[in-house]
Amino acid sequence: MSERPLTDEERDLVEAIGRGPDGRSTDIASGLGVPRWLASHVRHCSRCGAPLTASVPPGENRERMACTACGLVSYINPRLVVTTLPITEHGDLVLIRRGIEPAIGTWAQPGGFLEIDETLGEGAVRETLEETGLVVEPGVLVGLYSRLEAAVVTLVYEARIVGGQARPCAEALEVTTFAPTAIPWAELGFKTSWWALRDWMRLRHPELPVPDHFEGREGH
Numbered sequence: 096m097s098e099r100p101l102t103d104e105e106r107d108l109v110e111a112i113g114r115g116p117d118g119r120s121t122d123i124a125s126g127l128g129v130p131r132w133l134a135s136h137v138r139h140c141s142r143c144g145a146p147l148t149a150s151v152p153p154g155e156n157r158e159r160m161a162c163t164a165c166g167l168v169s170y171i172n173p174r175l176v177v178t179t180l181p182i183t184e185h186g187d188l189v190l191i192r193r194g195i196e197p198a199i200g201t202w203a204q205p206g207g208f209l210e211i212d213e214t215l216g217e218g219a220v221r222e223t224l225e226e227t228g229l230v231v232e233p234g235v236l237v238g239l240y241s242r243l244e245a246a247v248v249t250l251v252y253e254a255r256i257v258g259g260q261a262r263p264c265a266e267a268l269e270v271t272t273f274a275p276t277a278i279p280w281a282e283l284g285f286k287t288s289w290w291a292l293r294d295w296m297r298l299r300h301p302e303l304p305v306p307d308h309f310e311g312r313e314g315h
């Protein structure tokens with residue numbers, strides 16, 4: 096991390112680049128620090144157990160959660176959610192109707208948090224199998240989507256269904272196949288899903304119309 100202040104030219108260039116396409120799926124402004132709901136989960140030092148306070152450590156330019164006793168900084172970074180768009184041999188798309196909060200009852204692609212001891216591809220396969228009963232082979236990366244509201248980055252693979260059998264579970268009340276012309280746009284639960292499906296449609300079905308704004312019931 097550089098302590099040198101940016102020149103005016105550098106700042107203009109950085110501002111012109113903006114948030115990037117992964118920022119389309121969040122409504123929260125950048126630069127607001129650790130969300131309060133998340134900071135409240137991290138209250139004690141993992142090394143010595145003393146309370147943490149928000150402060151700017153020496154040599155840094157942003158607030159961190161730092162230990163009041165030993166000074167250890169507890170870095171709080173986004174978590175990675177790995178998901179797939181499972182595609183049938185006919186080119187249709189499998190979505191799940193969510194059985195758990197957030198956004199219970201809405202449609203989304205299968206996926207979940209990446210575990211610390213697996214690769215992205217392994218996580219995508221595992222989560223898809225757990226939630227849908229389908230074995231998929233991850234293919235192209237459709238996109239990455241920031242979600243500051245939930246402190247996550249959602250990664251979306253297109254994935255070919257190679258085995259298994261669709262079956263609902265507690266996390267997925269329904270596992271349903273949709274033709275590209277029948278995607279339930281208005282019943283999606285997450286802006287990340289909406290943007291991922293839009294990007295997938297641009298990739299595979301640029302001839303088909305897509306809605307121009309998110310109408311779903313927003314979850315985090």
Ligand SMILES: [Zn+2]
Binds near residue numbers: 140141142144163164
């Ligand atoms: Zn400590």
